[in-house]
Amino acid sequence: MSARPFRFRDAVRLTCPTGVSAATLREFRDVVERVEPRVLHHHLREVPLRFTFTFWDYPNDFAIWAANALENRALAERLSVLDAFHERDIELLRERVLDAVELALGEDGSTRPVPSGQEFHFSSSIAVELDLGVEAGAVPELIAQLRVVPATSLYYHLFEGRLRSPKGWDDISLWLFESGFSAPAHRLRDLDIYMASLESCRRVVIELLERDLS
Amino acid sequence: MKAALADGAVLAVEPYLDHVPRWVENELQCLAAPFRGASVVHVNATAVGGGVAEILQRLVPLQRGLGLDAHWFAIDGDADFFRTTKKVHNALQGQEQTISPAEWDHYLEVNRANLAEHEAVFRRADFVIVHDPQPAALLTLLGQPSGRWAWRCHIDLSNPQRGTWRYLRDLVNPYGASVFSLAAFARRLDHPQVVIPPAIDPLTEKNRPLDEGAVKEVCRGFGIRFDLPLFVQVSRFDRFKDPLGVVAAFRLLRRHREATLVLAGGGASDDPEGQEVLAEVRRATADDRDVLVLELPPDANLEVNALQRAATVIVQKSLREGFGLVVTEGLWKGKPVIGGAVGGITLQVRDGFTGYLVRTVEGCAYRMRQCLRHPNRARTMGKRGTELVRGHYLITRQLRDSLVLLTLLRGGTTAGQAARLN
Numbered sequence: 001m002s003a004r005p006f007r008f009r010d011a012v013r014l015t016c017p018t019g020v021s022a023a024t025l026r027e028f029r030d031v032v033e034r035v036e037p038r039v040l041h042h043h044l045r046e047v048p049l050r051f052t053f054t055f056w057d058y059p060n061d062f063a064i065w066a067a068n069a070l071e072n073r074a075l076a077e078r079l080s081v082l083d084a085f086h087e088r089d090i091e092l093l094r095e096r097v098l099d100a101v102e103l104a105l106g107e108d109g110s111t112r113p114v115p116s117g118q119e120f121h122f123s124s125s126i127a128v129e130l131d132l133g134v135e136a137g138a139v140p141e142l143i144a145q146l147r148v149v150p151a152t153s154l155y156y157h158l159f160e161g162r163l164r165s166p167k168g169w170d171d172i173s174l175w176l177f178e179s180g181f182s183a184p185a186h187r188l189r190d191l192d193i194y195m196a197s198l199e200s201c202r203r204v205v206i207e208l209l210e211r212d213l214s
Numbered sequence: 215m216k217a218a219l220a221d222g223a224v225l226a227v228e229p230y231l232d233h234v235p236r237w238v239e240n241e242l243q244c245l246a247a248p249f250r251g252a253s254v255v256h257v258n259a260t261a262v263g264g265g266v267a268e269i270l271q272r273l274v275p276l277q278r279g280l281g282l283d284a285h286w287f288a289i290d291g292d293a294d295f296f297r298t299t300k301k302v303h304n305a306l307q308g309q310e311q312t313i314s315p316a317e318w319d320h321y322l323e324v325n326r327a328n329l330a331e332h333e334a335v336f337r338r339a340d341f342v343i344v345h346d347p348q349p350a351a352l353l354t355l356l357g358q359p360s361g362r363w364a365w366r367c368h369i370d371l372s373n374p375q376r377g378t379w380r381y382l383r384d385l386v387n388p389y390g391a392s393v394f395s396l397a398a399f400a401r402r403l404d405h406p407q408v409v410i411p412p413a414i415d416p417l418t419e420k421n422r423p424l425d426e427g428a429v430k431e432v433c434r435g436f437g438i439r440f441d442l443p444l445f446v447q448v449s450r451f452d453r454f455k456d457p458l459g460v461v462a463a464f465r466l467l468r469r470h471r472e473a474t475l476v477l478a479g480g481g482a483s484d485d486p487e488g489q490e491v492l493a494e495v496r497r498a499t500a501d502d503r504d505v506l507v508l509e510l511p512p513d514a515n516l517e518v519n520a521l522q523r524a525a526t527v528i529v530q531k532s533l534r535e536g537f538g539l540v541v542t543e544g545l546w547k548g549k550p551v552i553g554g555a556v557g558g559i560t561l562q563v564r565d566g567f568t569g570y571l572v573r574t575v576e577g578c579a580y581r582m583r584q585c586l587r588h589p590n591r592a593r594t595m596g597k598r599g600t601e602l603v604r605g606h607y608l609i610t611r612q613l614r615d616s617l618v619l620l621t622l623l624r625g626g627t628t629a630g631q632a633a634r635l636n
Binding site: 010012013014015016017018019020021051053054117119121123126128130131132133148149150 | 235237240241244245372394397398399400401402403406407408409410555556560564567568598602605606614615618619621622
């Protein structure tokens with residue numbers, strides 16, 4: 001067993017608009033070329049934090065804008081395939097976004113502006129990390145807490161944990177591994193969380209732990 | 215300038231836990247810990263009427279309940295000042311306006327007089343949050359304060375008149391941060407900007423649960439028929455709220471269905487145009503027995519609560535909207551909302567899920583009819599609306615965000631970085 005209990009943390013965030021927006025695909029490209037990495041991080045990786053009544057059609061803000069505002073489904077598809085949690089290098093992601101945009105510009109060369117009100121507003125975020133004051137010393141406690149912690153805490157541990165860890169392990173998998181539960185730790189680490197809503201992640205993780213460890 | 219709230223007004227978080235998860239309390243206590251004892255001063259234009267005053271009436275006591283030394287001042291101004299600031303407000307929301315140098319001079323003069331009354335408070339405060347354009351000049355006039363200042367903009371700045379915005383921008387740039395209700399309202403400024411949508415308080419007279427008897431009693435008092443579907447728009451009588459557009463949509467609906475429309479609203483002391491618009495609406499509906507125009511006093515919270523609960527559908531057909539707390543109120547009460555596809559309404563009315571977004575009188579009429587034709591779908595939308603508000607637009611979330619803002623102002627975090635508490 002791991003000596004240390006698993007402590008649940010969370011990050012409370014606010015969106016920080018840059019005041020820069022794009023109304024055409026060319027403007028969008030020009031901003032993406034020079035925008036700070038934290039802006040790309042926000043639009044490519046923080047979408048699961050946003051509430052939706054439906055399944056995600058597209059997994060990042062750029063693809064959503066391409067589909068809904070530009071009505072360019074081909075571009076939306078190409079942007080959707082970027083996995084911003086699997087690919088950790090934000091500059092490489094920037095290049096991939098720009099490649100897709102250039103391709104779209106080459107295909108129809110459109111400079112048509114989106115309808116008023118549907119401009120893309122570039123933003124980043126700030127976060128204050130905090131200790132939720134709950135911990136789990138054993139798997140049943142972990143499952144019990146996973147049922148009640150804020151969904152944003154799941155994002156902190158499961159999504160952002162993969163980016164924090166040098167080897168791409170999320171916090172919970174790592175704790176399981178260090179606690180001697182190697183097989184379920186690997187299964188959880190290998191879960192495809194991309195495109196999953198936080199509540200569906202909660203369900204899947206609990207099911208996995210209950211099946212393997214209860 | 216006067217204190218807008220009694221010193222003893224303090225609210226605890228605990229009663230809110232009937233509506234939000236228990237972890238919210240821990241989150242708030244953690245975020246508030248570094249600011250216990252810090253003085254936080256809010257300044258706005260009016261102590262009564264309008265969404266900003268409603269929010270501050272609850273937010274400031276809640277901040278006190280978490281140990282902050284929070285205060286709220288409403289500035290004083292004469293009729294000329296508020297006429298000018300209404301023009302500024304309209305110009306910032308895109309309407310053609312001309313503000314003369316003399317009007318700007320008077321604007322600064324009133325700000326200066328307000329500052330002089332409480333200069334020591336502003337010089338000493340750890341944090342000052344200035345709401346909207348009316349008191350925005352305070353910081354420039356004060357010079358170098360010891361605390362951190364933020365400008366909190368509640369209006370739709372997505373398409374401002376450039377001249378008016380340029381003037382205001384010069385007053386706002388010295389602040390440490392700006393706060394908007396939507397990312398689309400942000401402008402290019404010299405400091406960090408954050409998005410904090412406003413919120414409602416589920417425990418107030420306006421939003422607490424009401425039994426059917428209380429709802430009916432209020433409706434009976436206004437002469438509202440119970441045998442017809444009821445559409446309700448609650449808002450100030452303001453052209454941006456398009457009350458005449460709602461009447462036109464209702465008349466299109468009535469070609470097919472009998473129904474009642476209630477347009478209910480009051481004035482805010484910083485809105486001199488209200489009486490003029492109310493008179494226009496009264497003239498337009500004078501011969502229409504199915505349209506009730508109710509001028510309510512600012513404290514008619516029970517009446518607004520009952521009208522919203524009695525409604526079949528809530529309407530908020532705004533042409534511009536900072537956020538639209540009446541939409542939040544309607545959703546919280548489990549009602550589908552037909553709202554103008556503008557500003558903060560688009561955050562709350564998820565098209566086809568919690569109501570419908572409309573862009574025209576015809577669209578509004580069509581969706582009114584659709585809600586009556588498909589009552590089960592309308593009810594489902596209402597239920598979704600309640601949950602949307604519970605998760606995102608209750609005052610505890612705004613309180614939390616206000617504490618993150620203080621962390622940002624204190625320099626505890628910057629965009630793209632996380633501050634770590636504990």
